[in-house]
Amino acid sequence: MGTLYLVATPIGNLEDLSARALRILREAKLIAAEDTRHTGALLNHFEIQTPLTSYFEHNKIQKLDLILNALAGGDVALVSDAGTPAINDPGYELVQAALAANFDVRPVPGPSAPISALTVSGLPTDSFLYLGYLPHKSNERKKFLSQVEALAYTLLFLESPHRVVAALEDLHSILGNRQICVAREMTKLYEEYWRGEIDEALTYFKSKEPRGEFTLVVAGKPEAEKNIWTEAELLKAIKRELKQAKSAKEISAALAEPSGWNKKEIYSLINQNK
Numbered sequence: 001m002g003t004l005y006l007v008a009t010p011i012g013n014l015e016d017l018s019a020r021a022l023r024i025l026r027e028a029k030l031i032a033a034e035d036t037r038h039t040g041a042l043l044n045h046f047e048i049q050t051p052l053t054s055y056f057e058h059n060k061i062q063k064l065d066l067i068l069n070a071l072a073g074g075d076v077a078l079v080s081d082a083g084t085p086a087i088n089d090p091g092y093e094l095v096q097a098a099l100a101a102n103f104d105v106r107p108v109p110g111p112s113a114p115i116s117a118l119t120v121s122g123l124p125t126d127s128f129l130y131l132g133y134l135p136h137k138s139n140e141r142k143k144f145l146s147q148v149e150a151l152a153y154t155l156l157f158l159e160s161p162h163r164v165v166a167a168l169e170d171l172h173s174i175l176g177n178r179q180i181c182v183a184r185e186m187t188k189l190y191e192e193y194w195r196g197e198i199d200e201a202l203t204y205f206k207s208k209e210p211r212g213e214f215t216l217v218v219a220g221k222p223e224a225e226k227n228i229w230t231e232a233e234l235l236k237a238i239k240r241e242l243k244q245a246k247s248a249k250e251i252s253a254a255l256a257e258p259s260g261w262n263k264k265e266i267y268s269l270i271n272q273n274k
Helices: 019-027 034-045 064-071 092-100 113-120 138-148 163-176 198-206 231-242 247-258 263-272
Strands: 005-009 030-033 053-054 076-079 104-108 128-133 155-159 179-184 192-197 214-218
Touching: 005 019, 005 092, 019 064, 019 076, 019 104, 030 034, 030 064, 053 076, 064 076, 064 231, 092 104, 104 128, 113 138, 113 179, 113 214, 128 138, 128 179, 138 163, 155 163, 163 179, 163 198, 163 214, 179 247, 192 198, 231 263, 247 263
Parallel strands: 005 076, 005 104, 030 053, 030 076, 128 155
Antiparallel strands: 155 214, 179 192, 179 214
């Protein structure tokens, strides 16, 4: 029985195809490709002769049996037009079917537009939410953005050149004027990384004709700054609580969250002012 390999391919620069990816593509019995013409050009460049079959959005279900039959006789490599298969590209159903048929499924890691943009954005990378392409229509886009407006995660979106300005307008309208990194044509000749606030990005991209594929990395909603009480405000609240015959421990626990002071500080202040 063969293994289904999900092989990441370059998003622009052909030097990003790993040595392992090259070996898997050469040794596989079959390559399932989102666009056989696009992948064919890649294979020709590296002089790879492995047979190709198409596997794209409109035939992905019909092709399952053919690919599973191929797996019964050897390894199959799944590739998308660019980047990591199954991330915003066909692949999920094939992985499910291969696992259900007890085939081994393994990744061959490599380029990924969302992750690449995130790492160079200058925005927090410890927690993020990738949401693929934004809806095409403005009202649907605004409704979608409203659902994630309150999240603190860094947000990642893909966008096409002819909708990027409209998308930026709706981002500004719903999310506010947050920090953003607009990544364009990553790893290609004219790659560009624009960083700043959304209103500035709007001005910049309205002034020129947007070209290429875009990845938008947007800051999450900032946490509201805590309103820390002054010592005088805290003492006033402590005196109010003491009148109710509460213990220092009870008062410290009750006032810690609203005051912004920690329990030990409040406890000490209570003992100092008894």
